[in-house]
Amino acid sequence: MTGTTPTSRVTGLPTPWLRDHMHEALAIYGLAMGYDAAVVAGRYGYAIQHIDRPGFRAVGAFAESSDGEQLVGFGYGYVVAPGQWWHDQVRAALDRRTAKQWLPDAFEVCELHVHPDQQSRGLGRRLLHALVADLPNPVALLSTPDADTKAFRLYHADGFVDLARGYHFPGDARPFAILGATLPLAPRSR
Numbered sequence: 001m002t003g004t005t006p007t008s009r010v011t012g013l014p015t016p017w018l019r020d021h022m023h024e025a026l027a028i029y030g031l032a033m034g035y036d037a038a039v040v041a042g043r044y045g046y047a048i049q050h051i052d053r054p055g056f057r058a059v060g061a062f063a064e065s066s067d068g069e070q071l072v073g074f075g076y077g078y079v080v081a082p083g084q085w086w087h088d089q090v091r092a093a094l095d096r097r098t099a100k101q102w103l104p105d106a107f108e109v110c111e112l113h114v115h116p117d118q119q120s121r122g123l124g125r126r127l128l129h130a131l132v133a134d135l136p137n138p139v140a141l142l143s144t145p146d147a148d149t150k151a152f153r154l155y156h157a158d159g160f161v162d163l164a165r166g167y168h169f170p171g172d173a174r175p176f177a178i179l180g181a182t183l184p185l186a187p188r189s190r
């Protein structure tokens with residue numbers, strides 16, 4: 001990532017492009033989340049399947065470098081539905097009333113990551129807002145490690161509220177927060 005300039009653009013990613021560049025996107029996911037190669041490789045099959053889910057939408061951030069334009073951040077999501085692992089986990093995590101209010105026709109922000117060398121320059125916020133802009137869905141939902149992270153700060157600053165805290169997804173020792181925002185998100189820029 002050396003040689004990048006502050007020039008960057010955020011744009012929608014056509015699904016065929018993302019299918020062809022998913023390894024590139026997941027490399028950013030691994031670096032941003034601090035996951036090792038095995039975790040990243042294990043994510044590939046799930047991510048490729050997500051592309052075919054209803055309401056799938058993806059956005060990318062590109063920066064100029066000495067090698068040309070490079071993907072430096074991405075986000076994607078889709079509409080949740082019963083039977084999906086994440087949907088069913090979240091339904092179990094929420095009380096019935098909250099689940100009934102927030103889950104129907106919700107758009108899940110499934111991934112949102114910026115390369116560590118490009119973080120804290122406004123790209124994550126631009127990606128988040130581009131991802132949910134003009135969606136027909138009433139709300140956006142997501143889960144994020146329940147800690148004082150850049151992600152948590154971004155989501156809280158931009159309209160997401162706590163639906164559950166300290167939730168443990170199977171197979172992950174970390175507590176997670178489940179957050180939701182009514183759409184449209186209030187415009188925000190920096």
Ligand SMILES: CC(C)(COP(=O)(O)OP(=O)(O)OC[C@H]1O[C@@H](n2cnc3c(N)ncnc32)[C@H](O)[C@@H]1OP(=O)(O)O)[C@@H](O)C(=O)NCCC(=O)NCCS
Pocket residue numbers: 032033112113114115118119120121122123124125126142143144145149150151152153154157190
């Ligand atoms: C979370 C993430 C996508 C945010 O993208 P980013 O480009 O770094 O963030 P931005 O520069 O757009 O800043 C947006 C907000 O994030 C928070 N933030 C960003 N950098 C921060 C820092 N160094 N310290 C504290 N908060 C920070 C702030 O709330 C900031 O808003 P503000 O500038 O008005 O205070 C990015 O940091 C990332 O990829 N993190 C690791 C992966 C991750 O946690 N992904 C989300 C999984 S749910």
